[in-house]
Amino acid sequence: MKPRLIAIDGPVAAGKSSVGFLLAQRLDYLFLDTGTMYRAFTWKAINSGIPLEDENKLSRLAGITKFDFVPNNKRGLSPLIDGHNASAKLTQPEVDENVAIVAKVAGVRRAMVAAQRMIAQQGGIIMAGRDIGTVVLPQAELKIFLTASVEQRALRRYKELSQKGGKINYESIIADLEKRDEADFTRSISPLKPASDAIIIDTEKLPLEQVVDKIYSLATKQ
Numbered sequence: 001m002k003p004r005l006i007a008i009d010g011p012v013a014a015g016k017s018s019v020g021f022l023l024a025q026r027l028d029y030l031f032l033d034t035g036t037m038y039r040a041f042t043w044k045a046i047n048s049g050i051p052l053e054d055e056n057k058l059s060r061l062a063g064i065t066k067f068d069f070v071p072n073n074k075r076g077l078s079p080l081i082d083g084h085n086a087s088a089k090l091t092q093p094e095v096d097e098n099v100a101i102v103a104k105v106a107g108v109r110r111a112m113v114a115a116q117r118m119i120a121q122q123g124g125i126i127m128a129g130r131d132i133g134t135v136v137l138p139q140a141e142l143k144i145f146l147t148a149s150v151e152q153r154a155l156r157r158y159k160e161l162s163q164k165g166g167k168i169n170y171e172s173i174i175a176d177l178e179k180r181d182e183a184d185f186t187r188s189i190s191p192l193k194p195a196s197d198a199i200i201i202d203t204e205k206l207p208l209e210q211v212v213d214k215i216y217s218l219a220t221k222q
């Protein structure tokens, strides 16, 4: 029996999305990258003009925000925020800079987790993030935690961004990853950590296809 739910957690640029999309195609599942929800909400919060250090206002805003999902053509689910597809805004620099600050607010996480659990009810979902195996879907039958050194992750991010064109600086990517790792690993609510029953896969020297093969065989062997 294939697992109904697969959780993939890990730090920034560990390969969660690339792995998740390919796996979803092979298993005929849907893939949700929950980082896109935190990004979409951060974009909304910035545009609402509320100070991002005001946790009460952020929580209230999250409480009245409507989160939905639409399938895209790669078996992924794109988040809709108040009915609006914010996909184009998710990688804006001001979103990158502020998302980890917004993501540590309890009320924001509560709203996200509720929407994520709702979508998971249908099963056949691969969900990626930081707290999927530990908090959002502790019942997931297969939990994966991807790791790689900060240098390796920065190199991957560098290559990905260079392919899209534009001026990128490797040192500043490292600095950004380190800053976000620090925020994600050390926050008091839902810090990034593997669930006790997660399978840890070190992707440092493993090509993407091999990571996908490994998880695919775990998923189909259960």
Ligand code: C5P
Pocket: 012, 013, 034, 035, 036, 038, 039, 099, 100, 101, 103, 128, 129, 130, 131, 132, 180, 184
């Ligand atoms: O995965 P991605 O880097 O796009 O996520 C952006 C940020 O959203 C992360 O740095 C983290 O602070 C937050 N996040 C989170 N919990 C999740 C997914 C993302 O806190 N499940």
